[in-house]
Amino acid sequence: xxxxxxxxxxxxxxxxxxxxxxxxxxxxxxxxxxxxxxxxxxxxxxxxxxxxxxxxxxxxxxxxxxxxxxxxxxxxxxxxxxxxxxxxxxxxxxxxxxxxxxxxxxxxxxxxxxxxxxxxxxxxxxxxxxxxxxxxxxxxxxxxxxxxxxxxxxxxxxxxxxxxxxxxxxxxxxxxxxxxxxxxxxxxxxxxxxxxxxxxxxxxxxxxxxxxxxxxxxxxxxxxxxxxxxxxxxxxxxxxxxxxxxxxxxxxxxxxxxxxxxxxxxxxxxxxxxxxxxxxxxxxxxxxxxxxxxxxxxxxxxxxxxxxxxxxxx
Amino acid sequence: xxxxxxxxxxxxxxxxxxxxxxxxxxxxxxxxxxxxxxxxxxxxxxxxxxxxxxxxxxxxxxxxxxxxxxxxxxxxxxxxxxxxxxxxxxxxxxxxxxxxxxxxxxxxxxxxxxxxxxxxxxxxxxxxxxxxxxxxxxxxxxxxxxxxxxxxxxxxxxxxxxxxxxxxxxxxxxxxxxxxxxxxxxxxxxx
Numbered sequence: 001x002x003x004x005x006x007x008x009x010x011x012x013x014x015x016x017x018x019x020x021x022x023x024x025x026x027x028x029x030x031x032x033x034x035x036x037x038x039x040x041x042x043x044x045x046x047x048x049x050x051x052x053x054x055x056x057x058x059x060x061x062x063x064x065x066x067x068x069x070x071x072x073x074x075x076x077x078x079x080x081x082x083x084x085x086x087x088x089x090x091x092x093x094x095x096x097x098x099x100x101x102x103x104x105x106x107x108x109x110x111x112x113x114x115x116x117x118x119x120x121x122x123x124x125x126x127x128x129x130x131x132x133x134x135x136x137x138x139x140x141x142x143x144x145x146x147x148x149x150x151x152x153x154x155x156x157x158x159x160x161x162x163x164x165x166x167x168x169x170x171x172x173x174x175x176x177x178x179x180x181x182x183x184x185x186x187x188x189x190x191x192x193x194x195x196x197x198x199x200x201x202x203x204x205x206x207x208x209x210x211x212x213x214x215x216x217x218x219x220x221x222x223x224x225x226x227x228x229x230x231x232x233x234x235x236x237x238x239x240x241x242x243x244x245x246x247x248x249x250x251x252x253x254x255x256x257x258x259x260x261x262x263x264x265x266x267x268x269x270x271x272x273x274x275x276x277x278x279x280x281x282x283x284x285x286x287x288x289x290x291x292x293x294x295x296x297x298x299x300x301x302x303x304x305x306x307x308x309x310x311x312x313x314x
Numbered sequence: 315x316x317x318x319x320x321x322x323x324x325x326x327x328x329x330x331x332x333x334x335x336x337x338x339x340x341x342x343x344x345x346x347x348x349x350x351x352x353x354x355x356x357x358x359x360x361x362x363x364x365x366x367x368x369x370x371x372x373x374x375x376x377x378x379x380x381x382x383x384x385x386x387x388x389x390x391x392x393x394x395x396x397x398x399x400x401x402x403x404x405x406x407x408x409x410x411x412x413x414x415x416x417x418x419x420x421x422x423x424x425x426x427x428x429x430x431x432x433x434x435x436x437x438x439x440x441x442x443x444x445x446x447x448x449x450x451x452x453x454x455x456x457x458x459x460x461x462x463x464x465x466x467x468x469x470x471x472x473x474x475x476x477x478x479x480x481x482x483x484x485x486x487x488x489x490x491x492x493x494x495x496x497x498x499x500x501x502x503x504x505x
Contacts, residue, residue: 001336129328139323141365267484307441308415
């Protein structure tokens, strides 16, 4: 089967072989990049700088969390606030592939800037197998451009090192547990973050809606799992749909937004079945979203498997 | 035990590699234009699925035909690999009347080594636009789903197997067992 300890030793050696000078590491605070950060930090010590970019598209409390996590793991890191730059670059863009490319390019622009300051020639990423598989190339069709693969510009100054390239999420979690990474069990979150959970144009207002809706989905499902009503799905979140519909608020007509709730069971992200969430839990989610977020008057539940659908909507 | 995976551009090619690795097989993903000569010392070969529509762009299937003609080891064709195998030996593949994506129920009609120890009905994962429409001469159909009659086939006189569904996918029940049976067959024929 898979031996996480042997994998860690192999990769520490491989990184030492591949990086002679300094390296920066792209860290989102998720399982993959945090795990890559700990392995790379073991290999390189203070020749490594982990860089977290606050795109303004992240979950509630995420930036503070990443800081705590990396401090606890003693990985030297830097947090860069770039939210204005991202919203500016995404203005008027509705095509999901264009969003992913803009975000990927922006990441590299910022990482190159940080690398120059730190004196690094190498960029280490927590890319995992589904990222490059779904990004396509040669015979393989492109399902979606993962920002860290197909979102990269054709010409890059930095040399890429990707220690987790051949792993899937379940294997990364095993490595994370072996390394004592606090976020080992955290659900996956897309690199382009809320930009691909807001269908249509990405604005600070629309991102705020989906951020709130996602937080409600997380709170309710985690509470239900805690009470033993269900087991926690592999991934669970909300998307803001580009659809408006008629509703009634206090005897007055409204024409409001629609939120889609998605929860799915998977092992590796390459196939999956939608979660059979108890109706009472869905009911609470619906009531909370439509009451706590005034602009939303309708909630729908996604009952699609992968394939034919993918986990995220964009 | 050395079994390689020929990459025809599938979403799950790397999963096939992972399942073989988990079974302790010495495995590697190779491009489908690798010369057959380089593969002749293997114990078995998997022809992956892929985006190419076998009937419409056979050129994209590289040297799969050479592998089927020149290698004598067991070969397992999956999805596009299975459809290509059917066409190569004189059968046919065509757009499916009802393409299948995701969950389907498989029924095994004819027991065979690949399905050793498995129930006759179980859940499999699908993702195909085309299907085998004519089983080639010398091959027998082994299993079906309600919307696709040739979900599995094998050659009567050579260890060539074709599967339309994806045993490498986590959501396919007994997928690992099907691979284990294939590996065992490769092992048996090596001796």
